[in-house]
Amino acid sequence: MIHQPQSKMMGTQKNQNIMPQYTDYAEYYDQDHGGDSDIAFYLDYAKKCGSPILELACGTGRVLLPLANAGFEVHGIDLSENMLNVCRLKMKQQNLFDKIHLYRANMSNFEMERKDFTLVYIAVRSFMHIFNQKDQLACLAQVYRHLRPGGYFIVNVYAPNLRKLLQEPDAAFVVTSEYELDNGNHIIRSDRFVRNDPLLQIQYSERKFEEYDRTGRLVRQRVVPLDTRYTFRYELQLLLEKVGFHVIDIFRDYAKHPFDSTGEIIMVAVKK
Numbered sequence: 001m002i003h004q005p006q007s008k009m010m011g012t013q014k015n016q017n018i019m020p021q022y023t024d025y026a027e028y029y030d031q032d033h034g035g036d037s038d039i040a041f042y043l044d045y046a047k048k049c050g051s052p053i054l055e056l057a058c059g060t061g062r063v064l065l066p067l068a069n070a071g072f073e074v075h076g077i078d079l080s081e082n083m084l085n086v087c088r089l090k091m092k093q094q095n096l097f098d099k100i101h102l103y104r105a106n107m108s109n110f111e112m113e114r115k116d117f118t119l120v121y122i123a124v125r126s127f128m129h130i131f132n133q134k135d136q137l138a139c140l141a142q143v144y145r146h147l148r149p150g151g152y153f154i155v156n157v158y159a160p161n162l163r164k165l166l167q168e169p170d171a172a173f174v175v176t177s178e179y180e181l182d183n184g185n186h187i188i189r190s191d192r193f194v195r196n197d198p199l200l201q202i203q204y205s206e207r208k209f210e211e212y213d214r215t216g217r218l219v220r221q222r223v224v225p226l227d228t229r230y231t232f233r234y235e236l237q238l239l240l241e242k243v244g245f246h247v248i249d250i251f252r253d254y255a256k257h258p259f260d261s262t263g264e265i266i267m268v269a270v271k272k
């Protein structure tokens with residue numbers, strides 16, 4: 001087992017000049033994400049494929065930890081040390097240090113010693129944080145190289161919503177959720193659409209966190225960019241096929257309903 005209290009950065013930082021960059025909100029992420037409906041889905045594929053499993057952009061370990069608790073050997077890569085630190089804290093609490101191996105790396109530019117993964121996945125739209133096609137292809141090619149023949153790859157993006165993308169730029173913030181942190185502080189989260197760049201296929205958005213203490217005093221306010229590069233269904237399929245994958249399923253949700261142009265695009269591919 002490899003425990004890296006401060007992760008070593010793998011690979012070279014060749015993409016630093018490409019805008020926009022992902023900015024994390026690790027301190028709120030576990031209360032903030034939109035739900036865990038995908039965990040049973042990934043557990044199903046883990047049971048089908050077995051260990052070892054690799055998650056790219058694993059964040060705070062929301063999916064990795066349940067897989068490790070179910071007995072699988074899992075490896076996770078993420079660019080954000082803050083997100084990985086939240087994951088490490090939960091690994092310690094749940095005594096999972098020998099089941100989970102974490103690495104700090106860019107998913108478009110990672111290299112791991114082992115190339116026998118049975119299942120690689122990129123959950124909850126994280127592939128959309130790769131902002132150009134060259135890096136998307138580099139990521140997919142690396143996934144392909146790290147899988148054993150017959151291994152599975154699952155990637156999820158959202159189906160581009162043209163009505164949303166065509167809305168007026170510079171929209172106002174709209175409150176989307178409220179929740180309590182473990183320390184009792186209250187969070188009001190708001191989102192806003194900034195603009196769409198149809199040429200680069202990037203939707204620029206912002207997320208605002210207002211944190212109030214128990215007395216109702218605003219103790220912190222933070223706005224983070226949350227930009228995503230959207231990819232259409234046939235485009236994603238071609239990208240996967242270009243690096244050698246065979247696409248076997250396309251779902252619209254984690255209950256495995258077939259893709260119907262709305263909702264999610266969840267593509268399941270196999271290394272030939």
Ligand SMILES: C[S@@+](CC[C@H](N)C(=O)[O-])C[C@H]1O[C@@H](n2cnc3c(N)ncnc32)[C@H](O)[C@@H]1O
Binds near residue numbers: 024058129
């Ligand atoms: C929405 S979170 C998803 C976290 C986790 N996969 C989950 O399902 O909860 C997106 C994650 O992608 C990571 N990320 C963004 N760009 C990345 C990159 N180029 N390489 C590796 N991780 C990246 C962020 O640090 C963040 O942890």
